[in-house]
Amino acid sequence: MAKLISFDIDGTLEVGDPPGGITMEMVRRLQGLGYLIGSCSDRTVSEQQRIWRDHGIEVEFTVLKHRLEAVKEQFPAEEHYHVGDTETDRRAALQAGFSFLSVGDAVAGLLNGLTPQ
Numbered sequence: 001m002a003k004l005i006s007f008d009i010d011g012t013l014e015v016g017d018p019p020g021g022i023t024m025e026m027v028r029r030l031q032g033l034g035y036l037i038g039s040c041s042d043r044t045v046s047e048q049q050r051i052w053r054d055h056g057i058e059v060e061f062t063v064l065k066h067r068l069e070a071v072k073e074q075f076p077a078e079e080h081y082h083v084g085d086t087e088t089d090r091r092a093a094l095q096a097g098f099s100f101l102s103v104g105d106a107v108a109g110l111l112n113g114l115t116p117q
């Protein structure tokens with residue numbers, strides 16, 4: 001069964017405002033490894049879709065931050081991760097039954113060629 005990673009945008013992705021440590025190339029690599037990818041952000045869904053489309057990445061989901069639980073219902077997976085930069089991300093992740101990864105932990109895992117723990 002696949003693993004799923006949800007990304008916050010601002011402060012998390014390199015294209016966020018402020019930019020975060022997760023590059024779009026990292027996202028592509030994870031997708032290439034078979035991860036189900038999407039975003040969960042305070043940005044509107046249409047903005048999230050535009051960001052991914054602008055970078056040629058086809059994602060499985062784009063949801064508002066309080067809708068993470070719906071992603072879990074829609075996509076059964078071996079693991080559900082949410083990568084974010086704030087306490088709000090951590091809380092949203094835990095409430096939805098996701099494992100929370102800070103941006104730093106996620107980057108460290110990727111740089112080591114490891115999948116997130």
Ligand SMILES: [Mg+2]
Nearest residue numbers: 008010011085
């Ligand atoms: Mg953020």
